[in-house]
Amino acid sequence: xxxxxxIIASNPMSLAGLLLVLLIVAAAIFAPWVAPFPTxxxxxxxxxxxxxxxxxxxxxxxxxxGRDIFSRILYAYRISLGLGIVVLIIAAxxxxxxxxxxxxxxxxxxxxxxxLVDVFxxxxxxxLAIAVLGVLEPTLTNAMIAVTVMWWPWYARxxxxxxxxxxxxxxxxxxxxxxxxxxxxxxxxxxPNCLPAIxxxxxxxxxxxxxxxxxxxxxxxGVQPPTPDLGSMVAEGxxxxxxxxxxxxFPGLAILLAVFGFNLLGDGLREVLGVDE
Amino acid sequence: xxxxxxxAGAALAAATALTSPAFAQSVLRLDEVxxxxxxxxxxxxxxxxxxMFNVYDTLVLxxxxxxxxxxxxxxxxxxxGATYTFTLRDDVSFQSGNPLRAEDVVYxxxxxxxxxxxxxxxxxxxxxxAVDERTVRFELEEPYAPFVASLIRLPIVDxxxxxxxxxxxxxxxxxxxxxxxxxxxxxxxxxxxPQDETVMAVNDGYFLDINEAxxxxxxxxxxxxxxxxxTLLAQGEHDIAxxxxxxxxIRALAEDGAQLFTESGTGAxxxxxxxxxxxxxxxxxxxxxxxxxxxDTALRMVAITDEVSSGSASTGAIPVGMFGANPAEEVLTRDxxxxxxxxxxxxxxxxxxxxxxxxxxxxxxxxxxxxLMQANFAELGISSTIxxxxxxxxxxxVASPENxxxxxxxxxxxxxxxxxTLLYGxxxxxxxxxxxxxxxxxxxxxxAALEAGRRGPGEAEREAAYxxxxxxxxxxxxxxxxxxxxxxxxASNRVNxxxxxxxxxxxxxxxxGFSFRLMEMTE
Numbered sequence: 001x002x003x004x005x006x007i008i009a010s011n012p013m014s015l016a017g018l019l020l021v022l023l024i025v026a027a028a029i030f031a032p033w034v035a036p037f038p039t040x041x042x043x044x045x046x047x048x049x050x051x052x053x054x055x056x057x058x059x060x061x062x063x064x065x066g067r068d069i070f071s072r073i074l075y076a077y078r079i080s081l082g083l084g085i086v087v088l089i090i091a092a093x094x095x096x097x098x099x100x101x102x103x104x105x106x107x108x109x110x111x112x113x114x115x116l117v118d119v120f121x122x123x124x125x126x127x128l129a130i131a132v133l134g135v136l137e138p139t140l141t142n143a144m145i146a147v148t149v150m151w152w153p154w155y156a157r158x159x160x161x162x163x164x165x166x167x168x169x170x171x172x173x174x175x176x177x178x179x180x181x182x183x184x185x186x187x188x189x190x191x192p193n194c195l196p197a198i199x200x201x202x203x204x205x206x207x208x209x210x211x212x213x214x215x216x217x218x219x220x221x222g223v224q225p226p227t228p229d230l231g232s233m234v235a236e237g238x239x240x241x242x243x244x245x246x247x248x249x250f251p252g253l254a255i256l257l258a259v260f261g262f263n264l265l266g267d268g269l270r271e272v273l274g275v276d277e
Numbered sequence: 278x279x280x281x282x283x284x285a286g287a288a289l290a291a292a293t294a295l296t297s298p299a300f301a302q303s304v305l306r307l308d309e310v311x312x313x314x315x316x317x318x319x320x321x322x323x324x325x326x327x328x329m330f331n332v333y334d335t336l337v338l339x340x341x342x343x344x345x346x347x348x349x350x351x352x353x354x355x356x357x358g359a360t361y362t363f364t365l366r367d368d369v370s371f372q373s374g375n376p377l378r379a380e381d382v383v384y385x386x387x388x389x390x391x392x393x394x395x396x397x398x399x400x401x402x403x404x405x406x407a408v409d410e411r412t413v414r415f416e417l418e419e420p421y422a423p424f425v426a427s428l429i430r431l432p433i434v435d436x437x438x439x440x441x442x443x444x445x446x447x448x449x450x451x452x453x454x455x456x457x458x459x460x461x462x463x464x465x466x467x468x469x470x471p472q473d474e475t476v477m478a479v480n481d482g483y484f485l486d487i488n489e490a491x492x493x494x495x496x497x498x499x500x501x502x503x504x505x506x507x508t509l510l511a512q513g514e515h516d517i518a519x520x521x522x523x524x525x526x527i528r529a530l531a532e533d534g535a536q537l538f539t540e541s542g543t544g545a546x547x548x549x550x551x552x553x554x555x556x557x558x559x560x561x562x563x564x565x566x567x568x569x570x571x572x573d574t575a576l577r578m579v580a581i582t583d584e585v586s587s588g589s590a591s592t593g594a595i596p597v598g599m600f601g602a603n604p605a606e607e608v609l610t611r612d613x614x615x616x617x618x619x620x621x622x623x624x625x626x627x628x629x630x631x632x633x634x635x636x637x638x639x640x641x642x643x644x645x646x647x648x649l650m651q652a653n654f655a656e657l658g659i660s661s662t663i664x665x666x667x668x669x670x671x672x673x674x675v676a677s678p679e680n681x682x683x684x685x686x687x688x689x690x691x692x693x694x695x696x697x698t699l700l701y702g703x704x705x706x707x708x709x710x711x712x713x714x715x716x717x718x719x720x721x722x723x724x725a726a727l728e729a730g731r732r733g734p735g736e737a738e739r740e741a742a743y744x745x746x747x748x749x750x751x752x753x754x755x756x757x758x759x760x761x762x763x764x765x766x767x768a769s770n771r772v773n774x775x776x777x778x779x780x781x782x783x784x785x786x787x788x789x790g791f792s793f794r795l796m797e798m799t800e
Contacts, residue, residue: 042655043648043651043652043655044652045574045648045649045652047574047577047578051525064523064525064644064645065645065648065649065652220638220665224662224663224664225644225647225648225651225663226648226651226663236644238502238504239502239503239504239523239526239641240503240504240523240525240526241504241507242504242507242508243507243525243526243529244525
């Protein structure tokens with residue numbers, strides 16, 4: 001652990017990533033206490049302060065119904081991070097099991113599973129998510145489902161390629177020779193060797209999931225008003241450019257910071273865990 | 278200077294001389310919400326009306342700055358009970374060159390009635406007959422007081438041309454007229470894409486004199502983003518923005534030096550409740566919402582500058598200034614206590630409402646009203662969700678009561694300037710499920726008052742009928758009567774439009790201020 005921290009700390013970019021992520025996670029967790037206007041995450045309206053630029057009262061200005069944009073960004077981080085965590089917690093294990101089975105077992109299991117993965121990968125992710133949301137109703141839960149549906153194949157592909165090369169390794173052959181059950185070899189022997197790559201990818205993906213979720217709500221398909229969401233805040237503010245720039249710029253920056261932070265941290269982790277590109 | 282330079286200079290001068298007529302072409306650029314319906318028999322919304330009033334003409338035109346109508350394609354008319362006889366001008370020809378005849382008028386009416394779309398409901402029970410080439414006689418099945426006013430929605434099409442282009446499967450030439458103009462209007466259609474842009478050019482053969490300074494070409498673009506219009510106008514690449522821009526954007530443009538055009542089309546902002554779906558099928562539930570709505574804040578939201586606002590306080594179902602309107606000082610206000618009392622009598626408990634509040638995607642202002650309502654109703658403990666519907670999807674959804682959202686936000690205007698055309702289409706039980714009538718109201722008293730209002734014949738009878746109607750509509754509360762409205766357009770200083778800026782030149786009919794022949798380009 002100390003070694004890991006030392007490696008991350010030795011690289012200023014990784015350190016910046018770690019700090020950014022910690023800051024964003026803290027902001028999300030403590031939003032109700034940190035936000036200057038903790039009630040502004042709902043359908044509150046205060047037209048006396050509507051459409052005002054950044055000021056001492058509202059650091060990032062207010063939106064068209066007078067809600068504090070800074071407070072709403074903090075709450076939006078809750079949604080974004082929550083969504084990212086749920087999506088990855090479902091997508092990563094599903095993809096990992098599929099990839100592991102395909103990579104270790106080979107044969108027709110490999111053919112069937114990996115062709116299925118190819119089918120999913122061949123559809124542009126955003127289009128697939130829009131299709132899913134078109135069938136279901138656009139809500140937060142369905143947005144999670146949509147993003148998960150498009151996300152697991154990437155883990156399957158990653159784990160598959162590692163498992164395939166690992167299956168020729170001496171320790172796997174040794175386990176096979178002494179008659180270890182297939183499940184044991186796959187999950188106890190091969191899987192631990194895939195974990196560093198999976199964890200690195202999950203960290204990197206956190207940023208991308210946030211972007212995709214924001215894109216969906218930018219298109220009006222994700223989180224519905226009045227719940228704050230970075231994507232829908234950008235979409236709403238974009239109509240009032242360039243005059244009311246704060247409505248778009250700050251939520252946009254918030255997305256950028258989150259994605260940037262997770263990417264830097266992911267790069268740092270890659271180094272710590274010794275994952276190859 | 279060498280000879281060669283001289284020669285080049287001369288060539289350049291010649292080239293300039295040759296191309297200068299092209300520079301003199303004045304172009305007016307404006308935008309509206311898609312779809313731009315070019316078939317005049319199907320025209321109903323604002324974009325359609327702009328197209329119709331420029332490409333086609335009507336027998337009469339509203340007087341500018343005062344009530345009443347002037348003859349236009351007609352020379353004069355006589356009324357005898359329910360019989361109206363019009364004499365046509367003899368100097369009018371269509372853009373195709375065909376002369377205007379009485380049979381064109383008859384054909385236009387029949388075409389509209391048969392297709393049964395757009396504003397054809399104005400002409401139910403009307404028959405027309407060509408007495409001779411220049412005389413046309415209308416017979417009304419039952420008296421219809423605002424008949425002359427309604428004629429501004431009967432554009433005259435070129436019968437010979439349409440019939441030439443009609444086919445067996447398409448006897449009324451719908452395919453032809455959806456992409457081509459066949460009118461007498463001051464502007465001809467150069468190109469038309471209903472989702473993208475319509476380009477029009479001035480018609481040199483128009484039967485009236487057209488102002489020299491009127492635009493030679495008009496480009497009407499559809500569904501531009503507010504930020505795009507904002508930028509284009511600021512850069513001098515756009516001339517008149519649609520009225521659907523959010524007030525903040527109009528305000529910002531005005532601060533940058535844009536002029537503000539206004540048009541009072543005798544209409545209002547209506548928040549319509551689907552009376553065919555629980556919980557809003559109960560009058561108490563509807564009254565609770567109508568009393569919980571914050572009318573003052575709504576008005577503050579639509580103020581643009583200190584002088585110009587898109588709204589004035591609502592007094593009831595009928596806008597101030599029309600037959601049957603309540604006095605201007607009896608404004609509707611929020612009354613939460615009354616709302617709670619009504620809610621107590623509403624059979625559905627507030628937490629089970631799950632109200633769908635929709636807003637039209639092309640009108641960003643409505644999103645704020647959606648949020649306002651959500652907050653207002655939440656104070657009563659009513660749960661709601663907000664739904665964004667593009668206009669095209671909305672008009673499709675309202676066709677059946679179960680797909681119609683609980684709450685729809687609509688700007689409605691009297692299409693002929695007469696209250697009948699504002700109210701009949703919204704509230705008569707025979708016209709449910711159009712964009713004007715997502716209430717699905719079905720009430721015998723309302724129907725009776727609406728019928729009495731259009732029967733007339735005198736102004737006193739009409740006033741009484743609409744006054745009764747107003748009372749009944751306040752009792753039933755199918756709608757939250759948001760505010761009386763006027764349209765505000767931000768415009769560049771390249772264009773003068775007296776009909777949109779001088780009250781003495783205003784038509785009092787929505788969209789007619791956009792008669793391009795009356796506009797002037799100053800550059």
